[in-house]
Amino acid sequence: MKVTVVGAGGNVGSTVALTLAQRDFAKEIIMVDIEKKEGDKTFYPSKGRALDQWEASPIHGFDTRLTGTVDYEDTAGSDVCVITAGVPRRPGMSRDDLLEINANIVSDVTKKLAAHSPDTILIVVSNPLDVMTYVAYEASGFDSNKVMGMAGILDTARYRAFLADELDISPKDIQALLLGGHGDTMVPLPRYTTVSGIPVTQMIDDNKLDAIVERTKKGGGEIVGLMGTSAWYAPGAAAAQMVESIMLDQNRIFPCCAWLTGEYGIDDLYVGVPVKLGHGGIKEIIEVDLNSEEQQLMDESATHVQSVLEDFKKLMSKESGG
Numbered sequence: 001m002k003v004t005v006v007g008a009g010g011n012v013g014s015t016v017a018l019t020l021a022q023r024d025f026a027k028e029i030i031m032v033d034i035e036k037k038e039g040d041k042t043f044y045p046s047k048g049r050a051l052d053q054w055e056a057s058p059i060h061g062f063d064t065r066l067t068g069t070v071d072y073e074d075t076a077g078s079d080v081c082v083i084t085a086g087v088p089r090r091p092g093m094s095r096d097d098l099l100e101i102n103a104n105i106v107s108d109v110t111k112k113l114a115a116h117s118p119d120t121i122l123i124v125v126s127n128p129l130d131v132m133t134y135v136a137y138e139a140s141g142f143d144s145n146k147v148m149g150m151a152g153i154l155d156t157a158r159y160r161a162f163l164a165d166e167l168d169i170s171p172k173d174i175q176a177l178l179l180g181g182h183g184d185t186m187v188p189l190p191r192y193t194t195v196s197g198i199p200v201t202q203m204i205d206d207n208k209l210d211a212i213v214e215r216t217k218k219g220g221g222e223i224v225g226l227m228g229t230s231a232w233y234a235p236g237a238a239a240a241q242m243v244e245s246i247m248l249d250q251n252r253i254f255p256c257c258a259w260l261t262g263e264y265g266i267d268d269l270y271v272g273v274p275v276k277l278g279h280g281g282i283k284e285i286i287e288v289d290l291n292s293e294e295q296q297l298m299d300e301s302a303t304h305v306q307s308v309l310e311d312f313k314k315l316m317s318k319e320s321g322g
């Protein structure tokens with residue numbers, strides 16, 4: 001079994017690779033990134049990270065081989081490819097700037113991966129997540145069940161971690177579900193949140209629960225405020241969990257960014273929903289019953305994702321002279 005991680009010279013991509021290696025079910029992990037030039041020196045971040053991680057294998061006790069490269073030919077025959085490539089939003093950069101830069105990167109990367117691994121499954125981590133997943137879908141030409149985005153697992157992990165702190169319990173006993181786009185318009189569902197089967201609404205008062213929901217929505221920004229850069233441990237672990245479920249055919253139910261064709265009343269849009277992940281990618285999109293308030297939040301989230309997608313399409317139209 002072979003996994004490729006693109007953008008593996010960065011923090012998120014390298015975390016995906018190391019997490020997978022430590023789980024020790026893949027035969028090989030290919031870590032791809034561009035070379036970096038500083039003055040008259042050339043550096044190869046993915047090669048350095050791969051070597052460093054492989055040198056840790058006797059300590060962690062894994063056999064998975066890690067190889068760093070700048071050559072997409074080395075990715076040939078990958079079962080799953082994780083795309084973390086892209087740039088973070090910097091001071092003075094507009095949302096349109098970020099959209100255009102990352103769309104070009106994700107599109108280029110996807111075409112190269114698809115050319116060398118036509119049967120692969122794509123997991124997108126690059127931001128803005130929902131639109132970048134659409135970009136990969138269009139660029140690859142793959143069926144939608146083979147192209148998905150990582151967001152919901154990360155968001156629910158943050159939600160569960162915050163609940164565990166508040167309740168002073170193990171996060172392993174908490175099950176939770178979120179829907180919608182990745183970011184401020186995500187839709188946490190306290191009604192579907194349980195602690196060892198007990199509804200969380202019976203264990204915490206409404207005000208505290210609402211505060212945790214709001215903290216979850218701003219979870220990425222909280223990390224940026226503390227470190228001056230985006231998170232990588234939790235996002236990397238979340239993407240690795242998706243890879244594991246697919247490659248080991250675990251059929252786990254996770255919230256992922258998936259292509260909807262009428263589910264939840266949403267058509268032709270990548271939005272976060274619960275799916276069954278296993279061999280071949282998304283085996284099933286699961287529709288849970290929503291009350292009127294939850295459906296309204298879901299609709300609002302989808303509208304926001306659609307607006308960003310429309311902005312992206314307008315940018316691409318201008319770029320092509322349309």
